[in-house]
Amino acid sequence: MTKPPIKGASIAHPREGDRLFAPSAARNADAITTLLTTLAPPTGIALEIASGTGQHIVQFAREMPSITWQPTEADEGRLASIASYQTEANLPNLAAPQLLDATTPGWSENHAPKDLIFLANLLHLISTPSAKTLISEAAKTLAPNGQFVIYGPFMRNGKLTSPGDAQFHKSLTDQDPDIGYKDTADIIATAQTVGLAHVQTNDLPANNLALRFRKAS
Numbered sequence: 001m002t003k004p005p006i007k008g009a010s011i012a013h014p015r016e017g018d019r020l021f022a023p024s025a026a027r028n029a030d031a032i033t034t035l036l037t038t039l040a041p042p043t044g045i046a047l048e049i050a051s052g053t054g055q056h057i058v059q060f061a062r063e064m065p066s067i068t069w070q071p072t073e074a075d076e077g078r079l080a081s082i083a084s085y086q087t088e089a090n091l092p093n094l095a096a097p098q099l100l101d102a103t104t105p106g107w108s109e110n111h112a113p114k115d116l117i118f119l120a121n122l123l124h125l126i127s128t129p130s131a132k133t134l135i136s137e138a139a140k141t142l143a144p145n146g147q148f149v150i151y152g153p154f155m156r157n158g159k160l161t162s163p164g165d166a167q168f169h170k171s172l173t174d175q176d177p178d179i180g181y182k183d184t185a186d187i188i189a190t191a192q193t194v195g196l197a198h199v200q201t202n203d204l205p206a207n208n209l210a211l212r213f214r215k216a217s
């Protein structure tokens with residue numbers, strides 16, 4: 001049976017056409033874009049997992065025009081929103097969104113190698129086994145020397161590091177004990193088992209982190 005959406009995990013309001021607007025995505029878009037511009041390859045193909053409303057990837061495509069950006073999403077309503085942003089932006093380097101449940105084993109087989117994969121704000125909404133599948137499939141989808149960047153809220157050394165994070169984690173586990181914040185050490189260890197070296201962890205606003213990984217060349 002399909003689980004109901006996680007409450008409080010992603011609030012998005014209707015805008016013109018099929019477009020949705022998530023205030024949280026608008027708040028963190030500049031910080032994430034700035035980070036990605038410092039690490040993205042000069043050219044290549046980038047995949048976004050869980051593109052949400054589409055607000056982020058439109059900005060990435062606009063500000064990193066020599067990279068081709070492929071949005072993906074598991075929710076069909078959000079695919080329509082991404083497509084609407086894509087049509088409005090009319091950027092040659094922004095591909096049409098594709099349906100992707102990134103927790104399904106084997107999805108990498110249907111995706112050509114990518115130079116960069118970006119994921120924001122999903123790991124805390126899925127179970128640990130699902131997170132492991134997602135990371136393993138992302139690793140298989142990366143081209144040699146490709147990078148995987150995972151942004152979001154995390155536990156650090158088993159600790160929730162702000163009252164807001166503790167409250168959000170509890171609200172998630174109250175709804176579903178299988179989900180909630182993941183620990184940075186566990187995610188780094190999982191990535192290493194599938195051939196991804198941890199390059200750096202960046203602090204971003206609102207107590208979020210970006211974990212950066214690279215596949216061997």
Ligand SMILES: C[S@@+](CC[C@H](N)C(=O)[O-])C[C@H]1O[C@@H](n2cnc3c(N)ncnc32)[C@H](O)[C@@H]1O
Pocket residue numbers: 009010022024025049050051052053056073074075078100101102103104119120121122125
């Ligand atoms: C909190 S939102 C984050 C959206 C966007 N990345 C952002 O940061 O604004 C989580 C997104 O993950 C998507 N999602 C949930 N389960 C997924 C899955 N198994 N595979 C891919 N996307 C998924 C949801 O539809 C939702 O758009």
